[in-house]
Amino acid sequence: MKFPAIMALRFYNTLSQRVEEFQPSSGNTVRLYTCGPTVYSFAHIGNFRTFTFVDILRRWLRASGYRLDHVMNITDVDDKIIRNAAAQKKSLSEYTAEYTQAFLDDCATLRLEVAEHLVKATDHIGDMARAIARLTEGRHTYSSDGSIYFRIATFPGYGKLSHNDFSGNLAGARVDVDEYEKADARDFAQWKAPKDGETSWVTEIGAGRPGWHIECSVMAIKYLGETLDIHAGGVDLIFPHHENEIAQSESLTGKPFSRFWLHAEFLMVEGQKMAKSLGNYFTLRDLTARGYNPEAIRYLLASVPYRKSLNFTFDGLQAAQMAIERLRRFKLRLDTDKFPEGANDRAAARTEAARQAFVASLDDDLNTAESLAAVFEYARDANSAMDAGQFGAENRAAALRLFAQFDAVFDVLRPSSSAGAVSDSDIEALIAEREAARKARQFARADQIRDQLLAQGIILEDTKSGVRSKRK
Ligand code: AMP
Ligand code: ZN
Numbered sequence: 291m292k293f294p295a296i297m298a299l300r301f302y303n304t305l306s307q308r309v310e311e312f313q314p315s316s317g318n319t320v321r322l323y324t325c326g327p328t329v330y331s332f333a334h335i336g337n338f339r340t341f342t343f344v345d346i347l348r349r350w351l352r353a354s355g356y357r358l359d360h361v362m363n364i365t366d367v368d369d370k371i372i373r374n375a376a377a378q379k380k381s382l383s384e385y386t387a388e389y390t391q392a393f394l395d396d397c398a399t400l401r402l403e404v405a406e407h408l409v410k411a412t413d414h415i416g417d418m419a420r421a422i423a424r425l426t427e428g429r430h431t432y433s434s435d436g437s438i439y440f441r442i443a444t445f446p447g448y449g450k451l452s453h454n455d456f457s458g459n460l461a462g463a464r465v466d467v468d469e470y471e472k473a474d475a476r477d478f479a480q481w482k483a484p485k486d487g488e489t490s491w492v493t494e495i496g497a498g499r500p501g502w503h504i505e506c507s508v509m510a511i512k513y514l515g516e517t518l519d520i521h522a523g524g525v526d527l528i529f530p531h532h533e534n535e536i537a538q539s540e541s542l543t544g545k546p547f548s549r550f551w552l553h554a555e556f557l558m559v560e561g562q563k564m565a566k567s568l569g570n571y572f573t574l575r576d577l578t579a580r581g582y583n584p585e586a587i588r589y590l591l592a593s594v595p596y597r598k599s600l601n602f603t604f605d606g607l608q609a610a611q612m613a614i615e616r617l618r619r620f621k622l623r624l625d626t627d628k629f630p631e632g633a634n635d636r637a638a639a640r641t642e643a644a645r646q647a648f649v650a651s652l653d654d655d656l657n658t659a660e661s662l663a664a665v666f667e668y669a670r671d672a673n674s675a676m677d678a679g680q681f682g683a684e685n686r687a688a689a690l691r692l693f694a695q696f697d698a699v700f701d702v703l704r705p706s707s708s709a710g711a712v713s714d715s716d717i718e719a720l721i722a723e724r725e726a727a728r729k730a731r732q733f734a735r736a737d738q739i740r741d742q743l744l745a746q747g748i749i750l751e752d753t754k755s756g757v758r759s760k761r762k
Contacts, residue, residue: 422480452529482500535547724750
């Protein structure tokens, strides 16, 4: 008999355009860098699709036995921030502190783990100035009107991540240079000259403020060393942001900047990328204010594999909520039902097959859709086995382990505690109302009440002796 090959953890690497087996370069620790938010307003759920992917990545790396050393930056200086802070007559730090906290609160609501190092651009201005000075010594930069630009022509590998061919582009590029101070259209500002009334810093390379790309290069190398194991972000960052990060970092160190590059596809709305500029966005707060629970949002964002774009709809969100409830009901049965003594061999084999399918799907470039399918199919089969008395008391522990393994990654089984927790008398009243609705055959309303209670951590179970409720 042939055993199925044990497949190792694999990721699609944007750099090689291939699925590659992943291991950290040395030891057991994965050095991971992910681009964080620009804190000029609330993040939208498109942004959170990428951050949820990063969370699933973190959790699966850990479940695979690795330790994490993860850096995420907070971009707390850029044009929009400066403009908005000035409009509100606030200092830069006062303005960004508010939205940094909002971002962290949203991450907590969505159960996104915080990186080991959460680092702010404005805390690293000196490091950035030093890096630019070194690049200048290596003749990778030029100055123009007090700003400093990176000269792309000095980095032959430019384009290797985005697989753009820039050869022959250099002379031609001059034609469409619209920012006259640049020598080549692709050159980018590493340091921006101070402008009247704008925040700036006085450093060894003069006064001014850093560009966006240098921030990530400098903070990644400072905390994680010259070659990262994984660098990740949304697909919109491949070009030019990550391409520019590579040009700067590799010009500084002479070493590959990151071994793996992982990019999440967009959250879309009616065929378009969800984006602030298009006005087609929802923040997390918009959705929770409409009564959607954070677990459903988390589930929806995680349920489509990260390399596929995901279309946001309220029906999809509703379906996510129902899917979680199905799993919670199954888990409650697993926790509380009485099963016949002993173990049923077929049930044991079924549980083990589900566990293997779950692991194999996530090992396969984080195929979350397949891993969820493995768990749902298992719940359906195990429910039938339970109904038929073919699930033994000794099958319970392995099934619970599978669900623990599932929830260590997806983290949706525990209901969020809401601020206004429901009292026992509220629950009794809602149960009575649900019963009345069912008698009147208003099943949609009855389900709505059940879902509303579930969202507040109250599970209803219909038993022969009536409805029983349980707090999670
Ligand atoms: P920003 O705060 O604009 O720098 O974006 C933070 C992160 O959100 C980046 O990794 C972007 O690639 C990502 N992002 C922005 N819009 C979307 C979207 N519609 N879907 C998925 N990720 C996005
Ligand atoms: Zn970045």
